[in-house]
Amino acid sequence: MRLLAIGRGKPGPEAELFARYAARIKPNMALQEFNDGVGAAVEIKRREAETLLAAIGPQDFVVALDAGGKTPDSLDLAKMLTGWTETAKKLTFVIGGAEGLDASVIARADAVLSLGRLTWPHMLVRPMLAEQIYRAQMIKSGHPYHRAGRP
Numbered sequence: 001m002r003l004l005a006i007g008r009g010k011p012g013p014e015a016e017l018f019a020r021y022a023a024r025i026k027p028n029m030a031l032q033e034f035n036d037g038v039g040a041a042v043e044i045k046r047r048e049a050e051t052l053l054a055a056i057g058p059q060d061f062v063v064a065l066d067a068g069g070k071t072p073d074s075l076d077l078a079k080m081l082t083g084w085t086e087t088a089k090k091l092t093f094v095i096g097g098a099e100g101l102d103a104s105v106i107a108r109a110d111a112v113l114s115l116g117r118l119t120w121p122h123m124l125v126r127p128m129l130a131e132q133i134y135r136a137q138m139i140k141s142g143h144p145y146h147r148a149g150r151p
Helices: 015-026 041-055 075-083 103-108 122-141
Strands: 003-004 032-035 061-070 091-095 111-113
Touching: 003 041, 003 122, 015 032, 015 122, 032 041, 041 103, 061 075, 061 103, 075 111, 075 122, 091 122
Parallel strands: 003 032, 003 091, 061 091, 061 111
Antiparallel strands: none
């Protein structure tokens, strides 16, 4: 499992939190970072799309993170993740840059996921995604990590 992300992270709490959850995920989630694009917004998205699409293999199962994607709760994400992993393809998550993902990346995606309607800094999306994937795996295994009910 891997995460392709536009933007190079710096050492700090966001990177540490991502690393903590990425190591708990089975198989571990590998992070591949790419430089931000430069130029006008349309040109940035085009260049970043070229970079991301070149890193995606033809047999990858691609999940693009985009505001227009599905917004499941954690239980639904666990079901989705189970279905995605059963394809026996390499599960590849994609996070775009500040301008978002180009339509060509969304078109290549096998699934499009949103972490909600709020706008999140891209360096926070990485650990949030990793934690939710870990949570989904714990739900699937019946581990009490996830608390489905409210107090």
